[in-house]
Amino acid sequence: MIDKKWIGHELTPSVMTIDRSRLQFFARAIGETDPVYTDVAAAQAAGYADLPVPPTFLFGAELDSGASDRLVADLGIPFANLLHGEQRFTYRHPACAGDTVTVRSRITDVYDKKGGALEFVVKSSNATNQSGVLLAEMKTVLVYRH
Amino acid sequence: MNLPAFNTVHVGDELPPLQLSPVDRTTLALFGGASGDHNAIHLDIDAARRAGLPDVFAQGMLGMAWLGRFLTGWAPQRQLRQFDVRFQGITHLGNALRCNGRVVDKFDHDGEQCVRIELRCENQFGQIKIVGEAIVALS
Numbered sequence: 001m002i003d004k005k006w007i008g009h010e011l012t013p014s015v016m017t018i019d020r021s022r023l024q025f026f027a028r029a030i031g032e033t034d035p036v037y038t039d040v041a042a043a044q045a046a047g048y049a050d051l052p053v054p055p056t057f058l059f060g061a062e063l064d065s066g067a068s069d070r071l072v073a074d075l076g077i078p079f080a081n082l083l084h085g086e087q088r089f090t091y092r093h094p095a096c097a098g099d100t101v102t103v104r105s106r107i108t109d110v111y112d113k114k115g116g117a118l119e120f121v122v123k124s125s126n127a128t129n130q131s132g133v134l135l136a137e138m139k140t141v142l143v144y145r146h
Numbered sequence: 147m148n149l150p151a152f153n154t155v156h157v158g159d160e161l162p163p164l165q166l167s168p169v170d171r172t173t174l175a176l177f178g179g180a181s182g183d184h185n186a187i188h189l190d191i192d193a194a195r196r197a198g199l200p201d202v203f204a205q206g207m208l209g210m211a212w213l214g215r216f217l218t219g220w221a222p223q224r225q226l227r228q229f230d231v232r233f234q235g236i237t238h239l240g241n242a243l244r245c246n247g248r249v250v251d252k253f254d255h256d257g258e259q260c261v262r263i264e265l266r267c268e269n270q271f272g273q274i275k276i277v278g279e280a281i282v283a284l285s
Contacts, residue, residue: 063182
């Protein structure tokens, strides 16, 4: 069983510098053809300072930094038994290429269902930019399937 | 891109669906690199087999990224207020996902006129892979 002591645990903050080429790569990987996501002139014409960060991109900050892997290792969940159950983003301010984004997360709940056959870990995150402006809040539910 | 007008959008309206190509290994590799998800279970059949699985399978966040594309294809991203999904099933190689959305509510939220969109992502066999909802401001 995942110890309830993890509730309140704070992950090491993850700092991600958003660069254009990574956003262009992301757009290509998901088949995004709207030029707003790949062409700086189109993004600026649409009112963005630079290429906008697409809706789910900031989830990657803790993948890049290794914080997500460390959390899974700390919790003792084998990767083969780990599922991503739910994901939420609440958007507060646009993020663009050129921003430096910091994601701070903590574990806000640990619970189980089906007599412990399924365990759930809830991670709540804030993403802020280099000026301290809140960009987005995220909530992730990880599922440990025994 | 034009913003749909609040008064022309009605509860029950379906958004134009987004049909994706069948998931292949190249897509998984590209998305792994682009998204930062380097978990070999999605990239390397040997790693998948060591984990007791027959083959690699799609990253959950790939499906969510496609749903994001679906939403921002309907309304500019700056209008998106909330985006919430539950992953219901594994997306296997060869699955061709289709993103659907339906307007289920119109309401005022923090002084903005918003719509709530129910989201559903299913494969060619009608198996639901992701469900969720989004809140989009139309004012």
